[in-house]
Amino acid sequence: MELKKLTVRTLSGIIYCGIIVGCILIGHEAVAIMASALATIAAIEFSKINSDLNARRIPTLLLDIAGCIALCFGVYVYPIILWVAIMIARFVEELYINDNKPLHNLANSMMTQIYIGIPLACAVGISYLFSRPEALLAVFLFLWINDTGAFLVGSTIGRHRLFERISPKKSWEGFFGGAAFTVAAALLFCYTCSGFFGFDNDALLWIGLAVVTVIFGTWGDLVESMIKRTLNIKDSGNIIPGHGGILDRIDSLLLAAPAVLIYLILWELLRF
Numbered sequence: 001m002e003l004k005k006l007t008v009r010t011l012s013g014i015i016y017c018g019i020i021v022g023c024i025l026i027g028h029e030a031v032a033i034m035a036s037a038l039a040t041i042a043a044i045e046f047s048k049i050n051s052d053l054n055a056r057r058i059p060t061l062l063l064d065i066a067g068c069i070a071l072c073f074g075v076y077v078y079p080i081i082l083w084v085a086i087m088i089a090r091f092v093e094e095l096y097i098n099d100n101k102p103l104h105n106l107a108n109s110m111m112t113q114i115y116i117g118i119p120l121a122c123a124v125g126i127s128y129l130f131s132r133p134e135a136l137l138a139v140f141l142f143l144w145i146n147d148t149g150a151f152l153v154g155s156t157i158g159r160h161r162l163f164e165r166i167s168p169k170k171s172w173e174g175f176f177g178g179a180a181f182t183v184a185a186a187l188l189f190c191y192t193c194s195g196f197f198g199f200d201n202d203a204l205l206w207i208g209l210a211v212v213t214v215i216f217g218t219w220g221d222l223v224e225s226m227i228k229r230t231l232n233i234k235d236s237g238n239i240i241p242g243h244g245g246i247l248d249r250i251d252s253l254l255l256a257a258p259a260v261l262i263y264l265i266l267w268e269l270l271r272f
Contacts (some may be wrong), residue, residue, distance in 0.1 A: 150218075
């Protein structure tokens with residue numbers, strides 16, 4: 001990679017990560033706003049790559065975005081009622097659109113809510129579960145550490161393809177390398193700063209959190225790769241120089257966040 005491109009990619013990555021960390025450290029409201037912003041950009045990207053985004057489709061896109069934002073603020077209860085109203089409006093809107101693909105259009109809208117809105121709502125939910133938004137920071141750190149570890153190990157000794165049909169470059173060596181880095185980081189966090197993240201210093205909790213994040217984060221990455229391969233595109237967008245679109249950056253989170261939320265809820269329920 002050229003030095004200039006590497007520099008741009010590094011700087012834009014640092015800025016992106018800095019914004020994520022900054023919002024989480026500010027507090028719950030900032031996390032919900034951050035999730036809403038990510039959902040808005042991701043919904044626009046998804047609409048662009050899935051169908052022709054033109055002036056005629058703007059009202060539909062606005063309803064899809066509004067639904068995602070309502071989900072992101074769903075921890076406040078009343079936005080969920082608003083989300084139901086938005087979904088009803090979306091179905092009614094389709095009646096008045098002169099289009100011969102109503103099921104396709106509705107499917108795209110529902111996919112936007114399920115694939116983007118609900119996972120980001122779960123990310124917000126993680127920050128509320130222990131009354132500490134830093135809990136969500138642990139998930140982001142695990143995703144980033146896993147990506148870095150998988151790249152370092154995979155690019156060095158990767159030989160056996162993980163899922164060649166979808167992502168030819170990923171390897172089993174990279175997967176286990178990323179997992180090893182993440183579990184090591186989990187143990188480090190467990191014994192040094194559990195309180196900061198709002199968790200008990202329970203090694204089993206931390207290892208489980210790391211494993212769930214790695215497995216579902218990898219699946220999330222593969223799901224987006226499947227979508228892009230189906231649509232024959234390289235990136236979902238170009239908003240982050242050197243990294244592509246927001247969907248390219250949060251693809252792992254979109255499956256990891258719901259899985260982690262379920263894991264943490266089950267942990268709370270079963271540990272007694």
